[in-house]
Amino acid sequence: MEPDTSSQLALEGLVHDLNNVFETISDAAELLAADPNYAFLAAALRRSVVRGRRIVEDFTATALGPQDFAALLDSAIEFAGDLFQALDAPLVEFRRDLEPGIRVRGGFAAWERVLVNLFVNAAQAMREGGSIEISARQTGDAVEISVADSGPGIPDEILPEIFKPHFSTKSPKAGLGLHIVQSIVTQNGGVVKAANRTDSPGAVFSIRLPRI
Ligand SMILES: Nc1ncnc2c1ncn2[C@@H]1O[C@H](COP(=O)(O)OP(=O)(O)OP(=O)(O)O)[C@@H](O)[C@H]1O
Ligand SMILES: [Mg+2]
Known part of the structure; x- marks a missing residue:
């Protein structure tokens, strides 16, 4: 198939300009970090910039290695925590x-996007606050999250x-x-399903992937 050079160029332009946006936020975070009252906010901004850059890199990379699920879950929980703080979530x-x-x-940032989107939806549904339980196990030929x-x-x-854009x-x-969650799961050969819990009230999203 012929490469689509105009969309390729558009993507390169997007990456270029997003990097300028990240640069500006990084500079602002450095200034904020000098004031101890804002050190916490500066740290959250720096983490967001790291994640933004990672999303862009993942998006443009061609081969991405296997990721340790526990490490990416830690990072996604930290990311969601920063976001909930910014959104004043319960x-x-x-x-x-x-x-x-x-x-x-698949890509680290891509999986982080999957988890963060699921966490944000859960938090938005739990107006009084609540809990999010993440489980992951391997069966014969699959990983189930x-x-x-x-x-x-x-x-x-x-x-x-609900998965329709x-x-x-x-x-x-x-x-x-x-839709983002489903696209990333499908790109990595998996399937995602939504259901309601049977043991107690709540939603449950299940992802099944081929075992590496
Ligand atoms: N954990 C959940 N509990 C209850 N309803 C949910 C949950 N997750 C998703 N939904 C329902 O599915 C719909 C679609 O979710 P989706 O994440 O695609 O879009 P959104 O959250 O409405 O908007 P966006 O993610 O683009 O900000 C939601 O509007 C909500 O009605
Ligand atoms: Mg959502």
Whole structure:
């Protein structure tokens, strides 16, 4: 197939200009860090810039190695924590139940986007706060990851719609989060499903990937 040079150039331009945006935020973070009152905010800004750069790098990379799931979960929880703080979200407790040594194929930032999108949805559903439980295990030929929350769950009538781009019960401009999740999971040979918990109220998202 012929490479699409105009979209390739558009992508390179986007990466170039986003790097300028990151540069400006980094400079501002350095200035803020000099004031002890804002050291916490400066650290959150620096972490966001690192993640922004990683997303851009992942997006343009051709080969990405297997990732240690426990490490990327730590990073996604930290990222979500910064975001919840910025959004003044109610208190969310993270619980994990990971089999040791789980690895997933694909980019670190891409998987972080999957997890952060699921965490943000869970936090938005749990208006009074609650818990997010992440579990991961390996079966014979698959890795199974699940993210469950203690919110109200997903109404049955919208379950078939939620992965469609621009489907949202929040805003007409929203509805991309789960589409991003599904695209990244599919790109890595996996399947993602949404359901409601059977043991207690809440939604549960299950990802099944080929074992590396
Ligand atoms: N954990 C959850 N609990 C209850 N409903 C959920 C949950 N996750 C997703 N949903 C429902 O699925 C819809 C689609 O989610 P999606 O992340 O794609 O879009 P969004 O969160 O509305 O907007 P965006 O992610 O683009 O900011 C949500 O509007 C919500 O109705
Ligand atoms: Mg969302």
